[in-house]
Amino acid sequence: MNFHQLHIFYTVAERGSFSSAAQALHMTQPAVTMQIQSLEDYFGAKLLKRSTKKIELSEAGKTLLPYAKRSIELFREADQSMSSFTHMLEGRLHLGASLTIGEYVLPRLLGPFGREFPHIRVMMKVMNTAQIMDEILKNQLSFGLIEGPIQHADIAVEPVMQDELKLIVPAGHPLAEQQSVQMKDVLAYPFVLREQGSGTRQVMEEELIRKSFDLSRLDAVMELGSTGAVKSAVEEGLGLTMLSPSSVKHEVALGLLKVVDIEDVSFKRQFYAIHLKSSLLPIPAVTFLTYLRRHQPEQMTEAQDKGQPQKEGV
Incomplete structure (x- = not known):
């Protein structure tokens, strides 16, 4: 018995068929079948009930499944713990990112990551969450970064970064020179908002x-x-808005917009990484996710503003 066989067994059990598991593992179906048979020979018991419709677990298979799952989780934890020690990794990292993350958050993190891991080439697609999920399920992306949790039987979801929305006002606005304001005063002004259903709007309304x-x-x-x-609409004085400071850093530097705190209200949100449950992430992907957890966007922004190196830790 070896880890590879347990991983194959777990994938077959999760997917419910040899063909689907073979596709997820990038193996041929006969190779998957052979590894399952080897595992059954090792234990001297049938692990799967084969039928024309779907694979089902035998009693022995049901007993083995949680151990297989734990071995995969332990392997992932070991990858994550050791990734910070590996600086000579090579390869391409294919990931998808939703709009706010891909256009405003990750660009400030990719530069420092590239300097620390110069042999990893990041290939990023900026798409909506549904498109990211579709490409992950088709094994076209290693993982994705999205702005809200999702539920799918084949996809693992884990928190990876935090962000916070702030009040954004145009330069010259009555609230622009105040360090903080009260929400009742903010509501006296018109707002320019993202469309209904956007993650940014949802966070604001829920709070x-x-x-x-x-x-x-x-x-x-x-x-x-x-x-x-x-x-652009806020710059023209059409209203106020709530956005991540990461998305207005350039406009703030040019003096076009101002970021203002609202007293006793916190519009924090969680970003999530998603990937196939049945697939082990490649080491470059684990390294990148570990890096993101250690370097939060607000830490990067503060360090860049002060001209200081980024601090590690959350």
Whole structure:
């Protein structure tokens, strides 16, 4: 018995068929079948009940499954723990990222990552969450980074980074020179918002509801389908908005927009990594995710603003 056989057994059990498992593992179906037979020979018991419709676990298979799952989890933990010691990795890293993460958060992290791991080439696609899930399921991406949790039987979801929305106002606005404001004062002004259903809008509305603010008091004069369009509208003085400071860093540096804190209200959100449950992430992917956990976006921004090296730790 070896780990490779346990991994194959777990994948067949999760997928419910040899052909689907073979596709996920990038193996031929006869090779998968042979490894399962070797494992059954080792234990002297049938692990799977084969039928024309679907593979089912025998009693012996049901007993083995949690041990196989634990071995995979332990392997992943070992990869994650050791990845920070490996600096001569080579290869390409294929990942997908949703709009805010791909356009505004990751670019500030990719440069330092590339300097620390110069032999890893990152190939990133900026897509919506549904597209990222589809390519992961087709084994076209190693993993994806998205702005909200999802549920899918074949996809693992884990928190990886945190972000926080802030009030964004145009330069020259009455609130622009204040370090912090109260939410009741903010609601007196019109807002330019992302469209209904966007992760940014959802985080803002959920926090306002949690703080017992009436959403009907929110004067949304405009709803736009991209962060860039929202920023341009705010620059023109059409309203205020709530965005990640990472997405307005350039405009703030040019003096076009200001970031203002709102007292006693915190619009924090979690970013998530998603990948196939049945596949082990390649070492470059584990290294990249470990790097993201150690270097939060706000830490990168603060360090760059002060001209200091980034600090490790969350």
